[in-house]
Amino acid sequence: MSGWDSEVDVAVVGGGACGVMTALRAARNPGLVVAVFEKSTRDGCNAAISSGSLAAGGTRFQAAAGIEDSPRRHADDILAASGDEEWRPVVEALCAAAPEFVEWIADTGYPVEIGADMPRAGMSAPRLHTDTGRLGGGRLMRHLRALLDGHDNVAFVDEAPVVGLVVEGGEVTGVVVMQNGAAQRVRAQTVVLASDGFAGSPTLVEEHLSHLGAPFYGGVSSATGDALAWVLPLGARLRNMGAGLRSGLVVVGHGTRVSPALPFNGAVLVNLAGERFVDEESKGYSSMAGILQGQPGERAALIWDATAMAATRESEMMRESLAAGAVRDHPSLEGLAADLGRTAEETERLLAPLPGRRALTAPYHLAWVTHGLLASQGGVVTDPSGRVLDASGAPIPRLYAGGGTACGLAGPHSDGYLSGNGLLSAFGMGWIIGNGLAAGTG
Template sequence: MTDWNEEVDVLVAGSGGGLAGAYTAAREGLTVAVVEATDLFGGTTAYSGGGGVWFPCNPVLARAGVDDSFEDALTYFRAVVGDRTPAELQETYVRGGARVIEYLEQDEAFSFQMFPWPDYFGRAPKARLDGKRHIIPTPLPAAALGELSGSVRGPLSTDRQGAPQPEYLIGGRALIGRFLLGIAKYPDVSLYRNAPLVELVVADGAVTGAIVERDGERVAIRARRGVLLAAGGFEGNDELRARYGVPGRARDTMGPWGNTGRAHEAGIAAGAAVDLMDQAWWSPGLIHPDGRAAFALWFTGGIFVNQAGERFVNESAAYDRLGRDIIDRMTEGAVSLPFWMIYDDAEGGVPPIKASNVPMVDAEEYVAAGLRHSADTLAELATKIGVPADALTATVARFNEHAAAGIDPDFGRGDEAYDRAFSNGESPLTPIVKGPFHAAAFGISDLGTKGGLRTDTAARVLDADGNVIPGLYAAGNTMAAVSGTVYPGGGNPIGASVLFSHLAAVDMAARF
């Protein structure tokens, strides 16, 4: 194909962690075009409450005096990921994050702070129970972005409920804002919204550019150095979820509506190999009156019960581990949807959830939708949610005994550091004793799919024979996750997205 409408050195599809690639390419002197499928920048990253990255031994942690080593961090990461992904890819991730932070901090647009968040497998060797492998971007005034101030996706309260955007960007929105702030210094970067990548252009086995639908028009963009696919997962596409066996529904994902897998399909059509396509970043989901189950964490009480009125899981486990346990029980037939959080009136009728991510609305709306029930007795509550009264009563009595002893022999709730992260290190076993008693409906949610194109340590996409496809790179949830089938720690998804986007740009800058 020779009839190009535009030419750049680097084309980046996606504006979440992929902005790290755009920023790096621009800073290294390359011309860049970023194409975002939706009307706002940020992708799934912008919905992250913390926007953190799991980057052991980075400069922020070093300045805080954290005593850690790459060897310890790599021991932990390999222990939980195993051999599900290539060892060299794991090592690249664990060792590479610190260098990215060092690179970014040379630019005043970037600022980070330590935000301790325990590793998610506290019993694994060299797990960091104090959470000091995790940092977050510092908040940023939205006004600092100038004309781009209203262009960052989120927060969820805005996108799903119409709330006004806050004056400060925090969490993932702050990270996106800081990348946009950094990119603004370079005139050779074009940012396009409403511009999904729909097809890659391949010549003699190499990717030379892409076809983009920009504001409804097909535009052919030549990419002299390469194309970086960092357009999120395919969690918003029920057909692809079914094809690859991803549990759950598109409506219950936390990914933005544009994450439909078009970049995946373009990569596959160009010969890319894929992996982990049945995987996602899981979580339990509080069901809201709009019928959507949304990621929820920070439970200060309550237990989950199934259709038999029995507990079936450690409710305080890290959300991906908890989500996977729920899915396993669903597969066995031990859990059907919805399942229920049972809690007492210690905090009133509101579920003991301090981070619902999508803000809870008026209680009456949940009641009207059949998603929340209350009763003076557990037996009466059981009738309302359709579970055996004697079983629910016995379940709560048994749990209360465990709470009094401070030990959960059934599911180990409280046995790991993360379990106690939201109870000031104390036991998370809170007895259910004060009536009236309540039940809130839960489903399964996800933070996006994690299956994607297989890559090498420079984020270069590989074909089925393990050979590099020249000119094609992938990162974020368009790349097969370096963490395999697990979620080692908070900030792993965003961290990997930022790192491999950066490495892709570094490789492209060195190509000629």
């Protein structure tokens, strides 16, 4: 082992959703030694600051609630939104894995329920699964990382950023890890790139996502896309680099977000010109960001009532916004009108429901929302098993990718993102890669 500081069978770069799932599944094979190198749990990962909602079609939780769904229907919904038929084999593989990993997570003792009260644009059936109590992705990631402690063949190494790949004879043979200020060469039979994307890198955002303007950034600081520079010299290909996970529900001046379910409970959007400018139910929160970007001041007032508040206030996002004082309360139409700078008559017309929608009634609630960027969606091209492909479509030996490193599910544009796609691609590819490694087929 000359020239190496340590040796493992599987080196996982990143301890977020994809990395932890990969390690948990691979470690079922007691003959594998797995190391997860995490840049910094203090900085966090995008999964930990997400809502923790898991999109899956055809689960036992849906069946118990009388919801008909399937992995194929799930995949078709994603592809209808993204228009990215070239990516269908990967999408179908992830959607097939989704009910398996959601039910497995539940079977490890995590409290899972179907979010029947979480409607989202683009979903033909309720398929977001959440934790009881709606405590979010932080709770989920703590649970999964704790499961690693039950495997004596896994090491989770914190404050250990990977700074490069070791390539010998054109083949990936390990990683270079910084620990306590010193570089360590770790030999590995397989390397899995499972780090966050590049939305936290001003340089890469300017290069690939400048068309998004100057959005509020709501992701983690560690999402700097380091792995992209490592794989390009190996012949890897990137795709859909102009797509991001956006949100049109970021509260101005606070940086919190309000619930994506509000528009499905009657909430309306009014811009600074005093205009309704969109069918609020027709857009997902990522595509809504582009709509808001084009409005005067790049913002609008989202208005809802007590009924909508009751339906959404227990979500993690709403709790955070309410605690931050990001929501304004108006007992009467006149107070709401004054906040909007409109007459009561104008405001009443603005609140008129679209055909078939519920009318809002006092008391009212208001938050000024703008657009934000939460994560990138472009990344490395893989096959459905997670192997990184070169420009000819051939797998690069011993190299896998998932999570933010890999190309996501939004397609070529941010409007194609559906709620839950991020954790679907991260957990799903970790599930697929880890199972393959455990079975010796990776």
